[in-house]
Amino acid sequence: MTQAAAGAVDRDPEAVSRFVEHFAAQLVEAGLPRMPARVFAALLASDTGALTSAELGEQLKISPAAVSGAVRYLAQVHMISREREPGSRRERYRVHGDQWYEALTNREAIIRRWGDALREGVTSLGPTTPAGRRLAETLAFFEFVEKEVADMMERWRVHRERRFGSDTSMRD
Amino acid sequence: MTQAAAGAVDRDPEAVSRFVEHFAAQLVEAGLPRMPARVFAALLASDTGALTSAELGEQLKISPAAVSGAVRYLAQVHMISREREPGSRRERYRVHGDQWYEALTNREAIIRRWGDALREGVTSLGPTTPAGRRLAETLAFFEFVEKEVADMMERWRVHRERRFGSDTSMRD
DNA sequence: CGCTTCTTTCAGAAATTTGTGAAGATGAAG
DNA sequence: CTTCATCTTCACAAATTTCTGAAAGAAGCG
Numbered sequence: 525m526t527q528a529a530a531g532a533v534d535r536d537p538e539a540v541s542r543f544v545e546h547f548a549a550q551l552v553e554a555g556l557p558r559m560p561a562r563v564f565a566a567l568l569a570s571d572t573g574a575l576t577s578a579e580l581g582e583q584l585k586i587s588p589a590a591v592s593g594a595v596r597y598l599a600q601v602h603m604i605s606r607e608r609e610p611g612s613r614r615e616r617y618r619v620h621g622d623q624w625y626e627a628l629t630n631r632e633a634i635i636r637r638w639g640d641a642l643r644e645g646v647t648s649l650g651p652t653t654p655a656g657r658r659l660a661e662t663l664a665f666f667e668f669v670e671k672e673v674a675d676m677m678e679r680w681r682v683h684r685e686r687r688f689g690s691d692t693s694m695r696d
Numbered sequence: 697m698t699q700a701a702a703g704a705v706d707r708d709p710e711a712v713s714r715f716v717e718h719f720a721a722q723l724v725e726a727g728l729p730r731m732p733a734r735v736f737a738a739l740l741a742s743d744t745g746a747l748t749s750a751e752l753g754e755q756l757k758i759s760p761a762a763v764s765g766a767v768r769y770l771a772q773v774h775m776i777s778r779e780r781e782p783g784s785r786r787e788r789y790r791v792h793g794d795q796w797y798e799a800l801t802n803r804e805a806i807i808r809r810w811g812d813a814l815r816e817g818v819t820s821l822g823p824t825t826p827a828g829r830r831l832a833e834t835l836a837f838f839e840f841v842e843k844e845v846a847d848m849m850e851r852w853r854v855h856r857e858r859r860f861g862s863d864t865s866m867r868d
Numbered sequence: 869c870g871c872t873t874c875t876t877t878c879a880g881a882a883a884t885t886t887g888t889g890a891a892g893a894t895g896a897a898g
Numbered sequence: 899c900t901t902c903a904t905c906t907t908c909a910c911a912a913a914t915t916t917c918t919g920a921a922a923g924a925a926g927c928g
Binding site: 535536539540542543546547550551553554555568569570571572573619621625634637638641642644645648649653654655658659661662664665668669672676679680683684687688 | 707708711712714715718719722723725726727740741742743744745793797806809810813814816817820821825826827830831833834836837840841844848851852855856859860
Binding site: 730758761785 | 885886887888889890894895896
């Protein structure tokens, strides 16, 4: 084995980097801040789905501070989780298939607050005014979506189970 | 009728403004730029669902330039449409129930580009590598969602029809 | 305990974004 | 063809966001 004694390589670092930057760019365009996007893409493209702070910093050529900020953000929106390795103080950041899908659709919290704001609007503008009625219909849409999305995720789990097997897939 | 001879009032401008700013704040938090968010909220809370540039500027206390920038943005993402009044050079910006729901779910274009980036990644990292497999599953998720969302919107149209009647509701 | 290794926090420099005023366009009306 | 009203574009100023280097905080290990 020329590549490695222990599991790693045959990964062309340049190909990886190309994908990372390209995918990160899409995420940025969708509204994610730049550093979190790059970090996330790097994790997604890693072999194990988990990297240490140092590895991230090196691969992306960014300071430890930047890594720290990015992972804090990503953890907050539940796109990654943090793990401690028992021995060393090293922390390890992991992208966990399941949880990040959910995070994406998990505009839930947002949707709920939109609903609140709209309800307030309906009341204060009056449910029978034209504006009030428009708001009410918009509200109905969000309530509809909220429920539908939940159902959809359920269907996805089934679909995926059949397509990819094991429930805990996408672990390392 | 104490309030008005022609259609308008009984709208407490302060209540309207409160709603507009509150709802706009939620939109901002969801990632919309500030001015577009405020303009959009103002349209949503208007009686007819359509306002002129001047009216928007006055209500929101912003310059014509700011209005122009905001409506350009909103039109681009299909959250409003522009109408010319036949006579005057005045333009009128309208929020059209249907189209803005669709715009919201219409991360479609975005999703498609994500798909492209992921497909590329699967190829260049190799479909049988661990990272390649993770990417492939992620891709499958997006393809699934794309289809499901389309179905969901169809169901919404039916649901709404029954609840709110006429197909062209939410016009002025 | 005190060293060593990581990570986080903080203050500031750099870049980006946002909104304004002023100067063009554009088109209807005289 | 000029004028008036209205929208858009442009260059710049202001505010905000984003990264970095440096210093401070934790956790294992001798």
